[in-house]
Amino acid sequence: MDEHDDEAARLLGTLRGFRPPPGSPDVGRAVRAGRRRVRVRRAAATAAAALAVVAAQLTVPLLGQEAAAPPGERFDAGRHAFDVGSAGGFTPASYEAGRDVQRILLRPERPGGTLRADGIVEMYPKGGLPPGSGGRPPSGRPAPAVHGHRAYVLAAPVVRPGAVELAWEWKPGAWGYVSLKGPGADDTRAQRVALSVLPAGTFTRPRPTASAPPATTTPRPATTTPSAGEGAAPAAERTERQARP
Numbered sequence: 001m002d003e004h005d006d007e008a009a010r011l012l013g014t015l016r017g018f019r020p021p022p023g024s025p026d027v028g029r030a031v032r033a034g035r036r037r038v039r040v041r042r043a044a045a046t047a048a049a050a051l052a053v054v055a056a057q058l059t060v061p062l063l064g065q066e067a068a069a070p071p072g073e074r075f076d077a078g079r080h081a082f083d084v085g086s087a088g089g090f091t092p093a094s095y096e097a098g099r100d101v102q103r104i105l106l107r108p109e110r111p112g113g114t115l116r117a118d119g120i121v122e123m124y125p126k127g128g129l130p131p132g133s134g135g136r137p138p139s140g141r142p143a144p145a146v147h148g149h150r151a152y153v154l155a156a157p158v159v160r161p162g163a164v165e166l167a168w169e170w171k172p173g174a175w176g177y178v179s180l181k182g183p184g185a186d187d188t189r190a191q192r193v194a195l196s197v198l199p200a201g202t203f204t205r206p207r208p209t210a211s212a213p214p215a216t217t218t219p220r221p222a223t224t225t226p227s228a229g230e231g232a233a234p235a236a237e238r239t240e241r242q243a244r245p
Helices: 003-013 027-067 187-195 228-243
Strands: 082-084 090-097 102-108 118-123 140-146 149-154 164-171 174-181 197-199
Touching (some): 082 102, 140 187, 149 187, 174 187, 187 197
Antiparallel strands (some): 090 102, 102 118, 118 174, 140 149, 149 164, 164 174
């Protein structure tokens, strides 16, 4: 028996053994009215409980969708969003153009040299971070700015264990990571590698210079043959000068 049944029993219990005086209202009518009030309250409580269950069922999927929502920005899959030059003794070996991360693998520029480390550059769009970061923005020892943007030498690597890593904000809310691992890896090399990473299209290629075609013949001044009228006057002048004493 729930609280509604208890209330109904209490209301009806007061009427047990009651004998209405002559001319009083019908007791049965009062009992029926009391039962109706109990039924209305019970139906209202049941409807409220059902609405609460429906609201909970709708809220859970919405929360799951919000948690799984992708970052506000993503790269174009298959399109190189960055140009990477050779710096710090490294040169690009391969490029993986993904939507959530653009990854460039580095190798020593001079194989067989003193530098035996390898490198990875990972570039993330706004709101994206490496899985090893735990969703926390980079922090650590401040490093010299990279193209005017803040940079940090990470106290603990997030791209791969045991690496020397530097992170910089390549644009507001978007971070890039340099990870160097092996003999010769240090902060200075990581800084130089970061400086060699620029948005695609930043590097300019020298324009081809137009060369004049080689001359096959030496140009000569054009010659014209004087007409009869043009050559007669000079001949007459020569004859006159010779005839003068």
